[in-house]
Amino acid sequence: MLLRMLALVNLVACVPVLTSPPGTEPGAAADWVAPENSWGVCEGPPATLEGTGLDVGEVAPDFLFLDQHGAEVSLWQFHGCTVVLDFSTGWCGPCQQLASEAQAIADDFRDDGVRYLTVMPQNVRTDIPEVADLVEWGDSFALFEPILQDDEGYTYELVKEPRGFPAVLILNTDGVVVDDVLPVISDETIRAAIEDAL
Numbered sequence: 001m002l003l004r005m006l007a008l009v010n011l012v013a014c015v016p017v018l019t020s021p022p023g024t025e026p027g028a029a030a031d032w033v034a035p036e037n038s039w040g041v042c043e044g045p046p047a048t049l050e051g052t053g054l055d056v057g058e059v060a061p062d063f064l065f066l067d068q069h070g071a072e073v074s075l076w077q078f079h080g081c082t083v084v085l086d087f088s089t090g091w092c093g094p095c096q097q098l099a100s101e102a103q104a105i106a107d108d109f110r111d112d113g114v115r116y117l118t119v120m121p122q123n124v125r126t127d128i129p130e131v132a133d134l135v136e137w138g139d140s141f142a143l144f145e146p147i148l149q150d151d152e153g154y155t156y157e158l159v160k161e162p163r164g165f166p167a168v169l170i171l172n173t174d175g176v177v178v179d180d181v182l183p184v185i186s187d188e189t190i191r192a193a194i195e196d197a198l
Contacts, residue, residue, distance in 0.1 A: 029076060035064065037071035039146055042113070042173075043080025049175060054158045059175045060085070065119070065148040068134035073146050075117070076175065082109075082197050083171040084116045084190065087155045090123040090133060092165040094184070099141040101187035105194070106145045112198055113173070118143070121150040170197045 029045035051061025062076040075083070086102060088095035099118070106116035120137065123129040129137075134147040159167045163182075170179040170193045179193040 029062070032062065032074070032076055034077050035072040035074050037067060037073050037077075038069065039067075039073060039077065039115075041077045042115070045076040045079040045175065049076070049079065051175075054169065054177060056177050056180055058177055060169070060171055060177055061154075063119075063148075063150070063152065063154045065150055065152075065154075066131060066134075067149075068131060068138050068147045070131050073117075073148055078115045078117070078171075079175050080113075080173050082112070082114045082173060082194065083175075084114065084194065085169040085171065086116065086118045087150075087159055087165065087167040087169075088118055088120055089126075089165050090120065090129060090137065091126060094164075095166040096141070098166050098168075098184060098187070098190075099137065099143055102141065102145065103143050105187055105190060108191075109194055112194075114194055114198075116145045118145065118147045119150050119155055120147065121153070121155040168193075170194060172197050 029049040030047045032045055034041050034044055050059060052058040054060055060075060062074055064072050064074050067073045086098060088099060102116055102118065120129050120134065123133040128151045129149050134149060138147050159165060166184050168181040168184050168190055169177050170181065172178045178197050181189055181193045
């Protein structure tokens with residue numbers, strides 16, 4: 001399959017091919033409403049929560065993206081859980097390697113209140129992924145966690161040259177970025193970052 005063939009591309013990280021500028025601004029949760037989807041809500045954000053940025057120590061801004069089922073998913077619906085934000089693309093070999101380990105990570109930390117989200121700004125053709133691309137990603141890697149279509153350029157606020165994909169952030173239960181896992185070289189680095197955040 002095409003995804004497997006692309007796995008040979010790059011062994012450490014993939015350089016992003018940016019097709020649009022950052023598209024989201026930090027915002028407040030005063031008017032936040034939980035979207036209808038099958039992922040549940042951990043606690044939801046307090047009305048005073050404000051997104052400030054994606055650097056360590058900042059509160060990650062909310063997003064509202066479609067998942068592999070065509071439902072809208074909000075980052076802030078997972079406020080109250082520890083969140084792994086995996087920014088990956090369809091064309092990136094190291095992203096595919098990480099995807100093959102993502103479900104095991106999610107399963108191993110589920111009882112600790114950890115949620116694993118994959119955010120995809122580009123498919124194998126560097127286009128914004130369609131829902132079918134998200135489904136193919138999940139099927140190819142037996143991944144049953146949220147796989148989200150970044151059609152607003154949220155990812156590009158984090159992944160800028162010379163940094164490459166995949167990029168992984170760990171958010172604590174308050175939505176604060178507590179770790180920018182760099183470099184993402186194995187699932188062990190992600191597991192250690194999760195352990196530190198718990």
